[in-house]
Amino acid sequence: MNIKTVNHVQVSIPVGGEQAARDFYVGVLGLIEIPKPMVLRKNGGLWVDAGNIQIHFGSEDNSNRSTTKAHVAYEVPNLDAIRESLAKNRIEITDSIPIPGYQRFESRDPFGNRIEFMEKVLAGQSSSSAKIQIVPYTPRWKEEFEAIRAKLLEILDSGIQRIDHIGSTSLVNLAAKNVIDIQITVENLENKSIIKALESLGFIHLPEIKFDNLVGFSASSNELKKHFFKEPLGERRMHIHVRESGRVNQEYPILFRDFLRANSDVKGAYEQVKLELARRFSHDSNAYYAIKDPYMDTIYKAAKIWAREVGWVCRKAK
Numbered sequence: 001m002n003i004k005t006v007n008h009v010q011v012s013i014p015v016g017g018e019q020a021a022r023d024f025y026v027g028v029l030g031l032i033e034i035p036k037p038m039v040l041r042k043n044g045g046l047w048v049d050a051g052n053i054q055i056h057f058g059s060e061d062n063s064n065r066s067t068t069k070a071h072v073a074y075e076v077p078n079l080d081a082i083r084e085s086l087a088k089n090r091i092e093i094t095d096s097i098p099i100p101g102y103q104r105f106e107s108r109d110p111f112g113n114r115i116e117f118m119e120k121v122l123a124g125q126s127s128s129s130a131k132i133q134i135v136p137y138t139p140r141w142k143e144e145f146e147a148i149r150a151k152l153l154e155i156l157d158s159g160i161q162r163i164d165h166i167g168s169t170s171l172v173n174l175a176a177k178n179v180i181d182i183q184i185t186v187e188n189l190e191n192k193s194i195i196k197a198l199e200s201l202g203f204i205h206l207p208e209i210k211f212d213n214l215v216g217f218s219a220s221s222n223e224l225k226k227h228f229f230k231e232p233l234g235e236r237r238m239h240i241h242v243r244e245s246g247r248v249n250q251e252y253p254i255l256f257r258d259f260l261r262a263n264s265d266v267k268g269a270y271e272q273v274k275l276e277l278a279r280r281f282s283h284d285s286n287a288y289y290a291i292k293d294p295y296m297d298t299i300y301k302a303a304k305i306w307a308r309e310v311g312w313v314c315r316k317a318k
């Protein structure tokens with residue numbers, strides 16, 4: 001048996017879903033609709049050209065699309081452009097497990113069908129070197145944090161005081177990079193058991209990252225010491241910051257988060273700054289953070305004033 005090539009792929013859409021399919025596949029993704037043969041038009045659906053193959057959208061009801069692993073993988077010349085188009089239309093994006101030679105992510109069409117987008121990585125280019133991309137808020141971030149927190153609580157000892165969802169993904173309706181930031185507050189940063197515990201779950205310790213940066217403090221200040229971990233290989237992107245209770249860098253992200261939760265205008269301005277920086281410096285992370293970090297420090301100074309006015313304290317509850 002010798003199969004020459006794939007002629008087309010069939011995708012299921014609900015009866016009457018043709019216009020929604022056009023809006024997404026033609027309007028958002030930019031595929032080209034082609035005429036169906038006259039004899040098949042009575043069955044509904046539509047066909048599109050996807051480069052070397054055709055995608056046929058056939059209408060049917062009672063299909064469970066939301067849980068199946070079945071999907072179409074589109075190889076594209078510019079993954080960032082696809083991501084940007086989806087984000088502009090507030091369509092949720094999920095990072096895929098990395099595979100050699102490709103950058104990729106997943107999404108769902110309006111009917112729940114799973115879609116994958118892939119771009120080949122050029123020689124010498126790291127698949128982890130994706131540009132700075134700000135995407136719309138999704139409630140899934142909170143759910144993902146809660147799942148990670150539950151896993152952490154199973155293996156961490158009594159030296160842990162609290163585990164917080166921090167960073168932009170912890171703020172409802174704030175656009176952010178699709179990275180879950182988590183802070184683990186410990187009694188004593190010198191207790192190395194936390195490192196072993198996190199490594200036992202596959203988290204990758206980056207020992208070269210030992211300090212945060214904050215205007216007004218020396219680069220090696222004890223107030224800025226921490227341990228830093230990245231996600232286990234193949235899992236969704238996340239950053240684990242282990243900081244000592246009572247230190248400036250431990251209070252900073254919690255106060256920053258709570259201040260923005262209570263002040264929507266400041267949160268909106270912060271979002272605008274991030275979006276503009278990502279637009280101007282999407283491939284220059286040094287420039288992006290050189291401007292963003294001092295701006296955050298300015299917000300933190302305002303948050304300190306707010307904290308005194310409202311009686312905010314950084315509580316020591318888990």
